[in-house]
Amino acid sequence: MSRYVGVDLHRRRCWVVVLDGDGQVVSSVSVDNREPGRLVEAVAIGGEGCGVVIEAAWGWYWIADLLSDAGFVVHLAHPLGVAGFRNRRVKNDERDAILLADLLRMGSLPEAWIAPPELRELRELVRYRRKLSQLRTGLKAQIHAVLGKDGVIPQLTGLWGPAGARWLDDQQLAAAYADRILSLRHLIAHYDREIRRLDRQIHGWLRDDVGYREIQRIDGIGPVFAAVFTAEIGDVSRFKTPKQLCSWVGVTPRHRESDETVKRGPITKQGSDLVRWAAIEAVARYQGGPPIQGAYRRIAATRGNKIARVAAARRLLTLVYYGLRDGHIRCLDQEVAE
Numbered sequence: 001m002s003r004y005v006g007v008d009l010h011r012r013r014c015w016v017v018v019l020d021g022d023g024q025v026v027s028s029v030s031v032d033n034r035e036p037g038r039l040v041e042a043v044a045i046g047g048e049g050c051g052v053v054i055e056a057a058w059g060w061y062w063i064a065d066l067l068s069d070a071g072f073v074v075h076l077a078h079p080l081g082v083a084g085f086r087n088r089r090v091k092n093d094e095r096d097a098i099l100l101a102d103l104l105r106m107g108s109l110p111e112a113w114i115a116p117p118e119l120r121e122l123r124e125l126v127r128y129r130r131k132l133s134q135l136r137t138g139l140k141a142q143i144h145a146v147l148g149k150d151g152v153i154p155q156l157t158g159l160w161g162p163a164g165a166r167w168l169d170d171q172q173l174a175a176a177y178a179d180r181i182l183s184l185r186h187l188i189a190h191y192d193r194e195i196r197r198l199d200r201q202i203h204g205w206l207r208d209d210v211g212y213r214e215i216q217r218i219d220g221i222g223p224v225f226a227a228v229f230t231a232e233i234g235d236v237s238r239f240k241t242p243k244q245l246c247s248w249v250g251v252t253p254r255h256r257e258s259d260e261t262v263k264r265g266p267i268t269k270q271g272s273d274l275v276r277w278a279a280i281e282a283v284a285r286y287q288g289g290p291p292i293q294g295a296y297r298r299i300a301a302t303r304g305n306k307i308a309r310v311a312a313a314r315r316l317l318t319l320v321y322y323g324l325r326d327g328h329i330r331c332l333d334q335e336v337a338e
Helices: 036-044 060-069 079-083 093-106 117-149 162-170 175-206 210-215 223-233 242-249 273-285 292-303 305-326 330-337
Strands: 004-009 013-019 025-032 051-055 073-077 253-258 261-267
Touching: 004 060, 004 093, 013 036, 013 093, 025 036, 025 093, 036 060, 051 060, 051 093, 060 073, 060 117, 073 079, 073 093, 079 093, 117 175, 117 223, 117 273, 162 175, 175 223, 210 223, 210 305, 223 273, 223 305, 242 273, 242 305, 273 305, 292 305, 305 330
Parallel strands: 004 051, 051 073
Antiparallel strands: 004 013, 013 025, 253 261
């Protein structure tokens, strides 16, 4: 009889439950995460090659790789999908592990895609670059705030090039303000160096990726956004259509239907917020023609710029989908010919 294993993972310990084909508990044990051998032994009670469910929670990479290398079939439970099954009065780690195993047994497990280890490494670089960029933006905002405290309003459009550096050097500020701005500039320079280093790493990683190069033909998408799309989407063939990709990114409207009543709301914002950010930003930088610019202008005229940007982002993601899947975007050839 088949057996099913649920693992409720936490930072220090995990709870492992094995169910039989009738949903009865065969084994239930708490294991210290510092003892991977014991964890494999606890899962092995389910039998060779049995299905194991873990949730996409804190630090799940290591346990997925450990159990996969041990020969088990690992399933990753989608947190949002599983949350709907957890409305019960008694909740603890053992019951959570039982729930995961039972969902697998009944064929009702909402699954997330397990990216291969090498792709997860690339994602780490891309996400870290985005984090450093956000921190750098915060430091730049602090410089503007400090200047404002001393009544100084920059006359330049940007302070971060050579002209801006000379302008900052020439300012006569109170000692405390000048010292803070100098410190902030040093930190910004450090982040600039780290971001450039990451850019070189990411480019070296993706240099030979056909899809990565192809989607940069889309106006508004440079190496940074192309790296985000390539790393975060991964194997685009897991989406049967561009619409499925857009749904995963969270740029499709909410849909509520009951009897003869149908309501559509704002976008779901589920899935990858990094891909969603890159798509919206790429649309803002887009200077090309149809199909994206035409759709944006048509919708903006009747429904406003915000809705138009989201609709244009869906068009852009459609092009990204075909670029990553086929390594070639045919409609871009038509634009060039015209």
